[in-house]
Amino acid sequence: MEGPVRRVDDAVALLPATPTWESSGSETTAAVLPYLLALGGRTAAHRDWPHTVLYTLIARRPGKDGDDKGEVLVAEALLEQLSAPPPSAADRDRWLDLAYAHVDRTVRRIQDNKDRGAYARAARLAAALTETQLIARQDGAYLDGILATYTRHRSFRSEADTVRRGSVLL
Numbered sequence: 398m399e400g401p402v403r404r405v406d407d408a409v410a411l412l413p414a415t416p417t418w419e420s421s422g423s424e425t426t427a428a429v430l431p432y433l434l435a436l437g438g439r440t441a442a443h444r445d446w447p448h449t450v451l452y453t454l455i456a457r458r459p460g461k462d463g464d465d466k467g468e469v470l471v472a473e474a475l476l477e478q479l480s481a482p483p484p485s486a487a488d489r490d491r492w493l494d495l496a497y498a499h500v501d502r503t504v505r506r507i508q509d510n511k512d513r514g515a516y517a518r519a520a521r522l523a524a525a526l527t528e529t530q531l532i533a534r535q536d537g538a539y540l541d542g543i544l545a546t547y548t549r550h551r552s553f554r555s556e557a558d559t560v561r562r563g564s565v566l567l
Contacts, residue, residue, distance in 0.1 A: 405436055405478055405488070409495060426503075430496050431455045431525060432478070437493035438529035441479045448565040451525040493529070500526045501539075508547045520556035528566045540567065 408429045431454040435441055446452055478484075484492075500522045506512075507519040523540045531537035540561075544554060561567040 405432070405484070405492065408432065409492070412495070412499065426499060430499055430522070433492040433496035434500075434525055434529040436478055436484060437489045437491075437496060438533040439483060439489065440529055440532045442483075443532045445565045449525070449528045450521055450560055450564045450567075451528050453563070454521060454525055493533070496529075497526060504543055508543070508550060508553060511550070513552050516550075516553045516556045517560075520553060520560045523557065524560040524564060524567060528564060531566050 412426060412429055431451055434451055435455065440446055440449065440451055443449075483489075504519045504523050507515045520540075523543050527537050527540040530539060540557060544557060547553060
């Protein structure tokens with residue numbers, strides 16, 4: 398990782414310009430995406446924030462136990478942003494669009510490759526994106542759309558059902 402992360406855009410610069418299968422499982426992507434959703438959707442201000450899948454993704458962020466100091470720095474810098482004054486609408490929209498692209502590419506690649514070992518991660522990301530859409534007053538249909546597209550993936554549906562039970566919004 399190059400240079401300190403002080404702003405959200407510093408963390409965004411750590412993401413690949415185009416999401417790839419290889420980058421979708423990276424620790425950096427896993428550290429940054431939940432924050433982009435939370436900051437872009439202003440989810441931390443929602444009354445049900447502590448009871449969302451997105452909150453748990455941030456609470457269990459990579460490197461939290463000190464195994465990767467670089468990821469801790471990214472996560473800590475972004476965590477501070479959650480309590481900072483709200484970003485501009487243009488920044489929020491840009492971050493949501495970027496997070497949506499990365500989440501969607503990750504979830505679809507996991508599904509298309511039938512990577513059952515990653516179904517839980519895909520379900521959590523899909524649920525977090527759906528929660529963000531609901532809080533941001535968008536359609537909130539992402540998870541249902543993925544389930545409708547991949548109807549034969551019963552293991553993924555099971556993971557998605559488990560994740561839904563852990564969210565007050567879904």
